[in-house]
Amino acid sequence: xxxxxxxxxxxxxxxxxxxxxxxxxxxxxxxxxxxxxxxxxxxxxxxxxxxxxxxxxxxxxxxxxxxxxxxxxxxxxxxxxxxxxxxxxxxxxxxxxxxxxxxxxxxxxxxxxxxxxxxxxxxxxxxxxxxxxxxxxxxxxxxxxxxxxxxxxxxxxxxxxxxxxxxxxxxxxxxxxxxxxxxxxxxxxxxxxxxxxxxxxxxxxxxxxxxxxxxxxxxxxxxxxxxxxxxxxxxxxxxxxxxxxxxxxxxxxxxxxx
Amino acid sequence: xxxxxxxxxxxxxxxxxxxxxxxxxxxxxxxxxxxxxxxxxxxxxxxxxxxxxxxxxxxxxxxxxxxxxxxxxxxxxxxxxxxxxxxxxxxxxxxxxxxxxxxxxxxxxxxxxxxxxxxxxxxxxxxxxxxxxxxxxxxxxxxxxxxxxxxxxxxxxxxxxxxxxxxxxxxxxxxxxxxxxxxxxxxxxxxxxxxxxxxxxxxxxxxxxxxxxxxxxxxxxxxxxxxxxxxxxxxxxxxxxxxxxxxxxxxxxxxxxxxxxxxxxxxxxxxxxxxxxxxxxxxxxxxxxxxxxxxxxxxxxxxxxxxxxxxxxxxxxxxxxxxxxxxxxxxxxxxxxxxxxxxxxxxxxxxxxxxxxxxx
Amino acid sequence: xxxxxxxxxxxxxxxxxxxxxxxxxxxxxxxxxxxxxxxxxxxxxxxxxxxxxxxxxxxxxxxxxxxxxxxxxxxxxx
Ligand SMILES: Cc1ncc(C[n+]2csc(CCOP(=O)(O)OP(=O)(O)O)c2C)c(N)n1
Ligand code: SF4
Ligand code: SF4
Numbered sequence: 001x002x003x004x005x006x007x008x009x010x011x012x013x014x015x016x017x018x019x020x021x022x023x024x025x026x027x028x029x030x031x032x033x034x035x036x037x038x039x040x041x042x043x044x045x046x047x048x049x050x051x052x053x054x055x056x057x058x059x060x061x062x063x064x065x066x067x068x069x070x071x072x073x074x075x076x077x078x079x080x081x082x083x084x085x086x087x088x089x090x091x092x093x094x095x096x097x098x099x100x101x102x103x104x105x106x107x108x109x110x111x112x113x114x115x116x117x118x119x120x121x122x123x124x125x126x127x128x129x130x131x132x133x134x135x136x137x138x139x140x141x142x143x144x145x146x147x148x149x150x151x152x153x154x155x156x157x158x159x160x161x162x163x164x165x166x167x168x169x170x171x172x173x174x175x176x177x178x179x180x181x182x183x184x185x186x187x188x189x190x191x192x193x194x195x196x197x198x199x200x201x202x203x204x205x206x207x208x209x210x211x212x213x214x215x216x217x218x219x220x221x222x223x224x225x226x227x228x229x230x231x232x233x234x235x236x237x238x239x240x241x242x243x244x245x246x247x248x249x250x251x252x253x254x255x256x257x258x
Numbered sequence: 259x260x261x262x263x264x265x266x267x268x269x270x271x272x273x274x275x276x277x278x279x280x281x282x283x284x285x286x287x288x289x290x291x292x293x294x295x296x297x298x299x300x301x302x303x304x305x306x307x308x309x310x311x312x313x314x315x316x317x318x319x320x321x322x323x324x325x326x327x328x329x330x331x332x333x334x335x336x337x338x339x340x341x342x343x344x345x346x347x348x349x350x351x352x353x354x355x356x357x358x359x360x361x362x363x364x365x366x367x368x369x370x371x372x373x374x375x376x377x378x379x380x381x382x383x384x385x386x387x388x389x390x391x392x393x394x395x396x397x398x399x400x401x402x403x404x405x406x407x408x409x410x411x412x413x414x415x416x417x418x419x420x421x422x423x424x425x426x427x428x429x430x431x432x433x434x435x436x437x438x439x440x441x442x443x444x445x446x447x448x449x450x451x452x453x454x455x456x457x458x459x460x461x462x463x464x465x466x467x468x469x470x471x472x473x474x475x476x477x478x479x480x481x482x483x484x485x486x487x488x489x490x491x492x493x494x495x496x497x498x499x500x501x502x503x504x505x506x507x508x509x510x511x512x513x514x515x516x517x518x519x520x521x522x523x524x525x526x527x528x529x530x531x532x533x534x535x536x537x538x539x540x541x542x543x544x545x546x547x548x549x550x551x552x553x554x555x556x557x558x559x560x561x562x563x564x565x566x567x568x569x570x571x572x573x574x575x576x577x578x579x580x581x582x583x584x585x586x587x588x589x590x591x592x593x594x595x596x597x598x599x600x601x602x603x604x605x606x607x608x609x610x611x612x613x614x615x616x617x618x
Numbered sequence: 619x620x621x622x623x624x625x626x627x628x629x630x631x632x633x634x635x636x637x638x639x640x641x642x643x644x645x646x647x648x649x650x651x652x653x654x655x656x657x658x659x660x661x662x663x664x665x666x667x668x669x670x671x672x673x674x675x676x677x678x679x680x681x682x683x684x685x686x687x688x689x690x691x692x693x694x695x696x
Binding site for chain 1: 621622623630632633634635636639640657669671672674675676677678679680682683684685686687688
């Protein structure tokens with residue numbers, strides 16, 4: 001039984017979205033960035049907004065996001081993606097705009113821009129990939145690294161006295177009145193990916209209302225930085241990351257802020 | 259106030275610059291308060307909501323310049339302004355903007371440094387403005403006004419040049435020009451049309467996607483980009499040099515000064531001529547591209563250059579390069595917000611010409 | 619049971635095995651062969667795929683295309 005004959009009776013139920021380019025992704029095997037890119041682009045395709053969207057890539061492993069996402073994009077300076085996105089959205093208020101950032105980018109060097117962008121309630125989506133480490137520069141400690149986590153700059157494990165606590169920036173920004181929709185998602189299992197996709201869809205729907213910033217944290221992995229196989233990162237996410245960064249909505253539009 | 263037609267008004271330099279920008283079709287301004295240029299942000303926050311465009315007080319100069327990056331990349335006519343410490347903070351963003359070849363206007367109303375320094379006028383940021391300022395090999399197009407009228411006119415010139423060359427352009431002013439009031443005649447609003455460029459990220463409707471980046475991992479590609487930038491800067495040097503001269507035809511000593519000190523030197527030339535000293539003046543208007551040729555030509559005819567700056571001697575290095583040893587290049591500067599007087603310049607001139615010229 | 623199958627772009631597969639973990643039918647396994655980039659890639663090793671799409675959803679490299687028997691054909695087969 002050859003596959004062609006078999007496929008004749010069948011319909012395609014899942015394929016790579018046309019909103020991704022044909023470029024081979026430079027991400028390490030099993031990296032959550034790649035899943036997040038794909039899902040983001042699936043939503044762009046399904047909503048038919050490919051020609052009406054401008055994205056901003058950060059400095060971090062996803063610096064080349066513009067090579068993969070087949071949409072207009074800008075590559076911003078380290079930490080400044082939300083400022084660049086603000087500039088874009090202010091002059092193109094009718095376009096969908098998003099900033100895609102890692103944890104070092106968004107929650108360390110770019111903390112001020114993150115907070116003020118959201119405090120102004122910029123009508124953009126921020127996708128925040130929290131992998132608890134600096135992937136691009138070779139696995140240094142991130143503001144979101146877990147206590148005890150060994151990284152190349154916390155070789156004895158992250159220690160509160162020396163390095164402070166994992167920064168739960170998503171909890172922080174959920175308190176800002178400019179934040180309209182804040183949720184924490186993941187992409188390591190089929191179900192979490194499906195929920196993440198729903199969250200992206202929500203966020204773009206909300207962006208049309210011009211009611212404030214939508215913020216989606218993605219608890220992700222970094223097999224290379226964590227020095228694990230991709231399969232091992234699944235257990236680490238479940239056992240270590242999720243207790244610290246529990247999944248779910250932190251702020252959803254209600255009657256009050258609607 | 260009705261501001262539609264060409265008209266003459268008495269205005270502060272900073273406000274004249276802001277009014278000119280609105281008339282030049284500014285789409286967006288992003289900035290952060292700092293003395294002595296806060297009037298620019300204040301003027302925009304008052305006027306833009308009643309007229310057209312976007313104005314946003316950012317959380318810092320770092321945010322401002324990256325907002326400029328985003329908006330310029332989206333095809334808008336956009337600017338920011340600051341004074342020295344704020345300009346230092348912007349340098350990484352400016353380097354990105356230059357590398358990604360985004361047109362925009364930067365205004366530095368320079369104050370005395372280093373450090374927090376003083377709010378008084380200075381020219382201490384000449385190196386930063388003309389030699390790149392941030393990391394990597396890049397240049398800004400730098401215009402140095404010396405009157406409130408030029409604070410207005412150079413906004414139009416800077417936007418034209420920035421868009422023509424896809425390069426950030428800077429107006430290098432100082433605290434005194436920003437604060438002084440003079441009569442200024444404004445061009446009509448809408449006299450500088452703006453077409454959204456085809457490389458802008460506006461949503462990929464009906465075309466291939468655009469992206470704005472300064473990242474190129476292959477050294478071959480990055481060198482190619484650098485060569486392209488250098489070629490562009492060369493073209494700018496060949497075509498866009500601007501300067502003014504006063505009484506240089508028969509001059510034996512030529513003053514070189516930009517911005518406010520050029521006006522002081524004008525007076526000094528007058529005083530010197532009254533005393534029978536053949537003095538002249540070259541005022542570079544574009545600091546990059548620097549008017550090398552006129553200075554080089556003069557250096558073969560005159561006895562002395564005297565460079566006057568409100569700093570410890572920055573442009574003097576470029577004058578020396580242009581003179582290339584053909585004549586001595588002297589320098590007199592004031593710092594920390596102090597302004598030089600015409601009499602001081604005259605005294606300096608007299609000192610120089612009284613020195614015996616060494617015989618070869 | 620609805621019948622499904624997957625097409626794997628073996629050149630884009632990086633052998634991360636996330637799809638193998640995600641597959642409830644245990645239909646996938648790593649090949650002994652390597653692709654041009656040096657990765658062992660995933661293959662459909664059992665004929666019990668239901669076309670649930672779980673593997674493709676978690677695949678970072680969009681290497682998996684999933685097909686499922688249409689309802690019509692499913693009825694015919696039953
Ligand atoms: C101003 C500046 N400082 C530092 C760097 C070096 N740098 C590049 S990426 C990065 C951290 C990236 O980590 P993260 O944002 O968590 O993203 P990831 O790579 O993990 O996806 C750093 C420090 C830089 N490019 N620019
Ligand atoms: S270093 Fe980490 S974050 Fe970067 S591509 Fe590899 S796995 Fe992904
Ligand atoms: S998830 Fe994708 S890349 Fe990873 S092993 Fe499966 S097919 Fe290959």
